[in-house]
Amino acid sequence: MxxxxxxxxxxxxxxxxxxxxxxxxxxxxxxxxxxxxxxxxxxxxxxxxxxxxxxxxxxxPAADVTPAAGAAVVATVARTAHAFRNDEMSITLQPGEGAEIKAAISKGEQFVFSWSSEGGPVKSDMHGEPFNAGPREFSTYWKVAQQESGRGSFTAPFDGIHGWYWRNKGTTPVTIHLQVSGFHDKLFRPAAGA
Incomplete structure (x- = not known):
């Protein structure tokens, strides 16, 4: 015991x-x-x-929130009148060739994107310009000399066309696959020289 x-x-x-x-x-x-x-x-x-x-x-609690005079208030919800879209596009670039894909989007609207290159890295440049912009009127957002993919979210700082330029600096063809989801008006390939 x-x-x-x-x-x-x-x-x-x-x-x-x-x-x-x-x-x-x-x-x-x-x-x-x-x-x-x-x-x-x-x-x-x-x-x-x-x-x-x-x-x-x-x-x-929301009932208690009173911003101080001059204080910035960050919105957590962005409402829109634009329809939600899912777009995909692919382009094949021969050695030395470059091309663009753009999205028409209004100021303050957003999209998320993901792109990848099949066949090797490419030079990439994400930029935008206002509608009917002059030849040197653009804003660069992201530029990388050699890259095989990119993804992120984007909020348009102005009405216009915003998107990507890729150049194949390799010796074999490369195919770019792009997916864009958000509140843009359309996804398109601009005419050469536009």
Whole structure:
């Protein structure tokens, strides 16, 4: 038969004290860390001092949000009247050849894109120009000398055509496969010299 030394077990007053200390520590953690980090609620000011309110972007319930005078407000939802589109296009470039694919898109509208080259790396240049732009009126967004793929999201800084130029600097043909999804008007290949 096994016997236990009951003198090693805590007494009821000791258990009560330990429980009270545990509840006090849990409450301090809740008020000082969890509420500021998770909900942006910081009644003690400790969360702000420790930088914990930045973990959730300083978010508070929408009814409490009042931006300071002159403060920038970042929207989390962008509404649009444009239809959502999914477009795919492929082009084959012979050695030394270059070509463009563009998307017509309005200022503030967005798309996500993914492209890859089959057959080797290519020079790539993502850029845009306003509708009816002059020959040197364009903005470059992304330029890489040798690349086999690219992907990301894009928000149009102005009304116009935005897209890609690729040049095959290799000695064998390369095929570019492009996918674009978003609120653009159309995906197309501009006429040569346009």
């Amino acid at each position: 096994t016997t236990y030394d009951t003198n090693l077990l805590p007494t009821l007053p000791q258990l009560g004290k330990a429980t009270a200390v545990a509840l006090a520590v849990a409450g301090a953690i809740l008020v000082g860390a969890v509420l500021p980090a998770e909900y942006g609620i910081d009644p003690s000011g400790i969360g702000k001092a420790l930088g914990l309110t930045q973990l959730n972007g300083g978010a508070r």
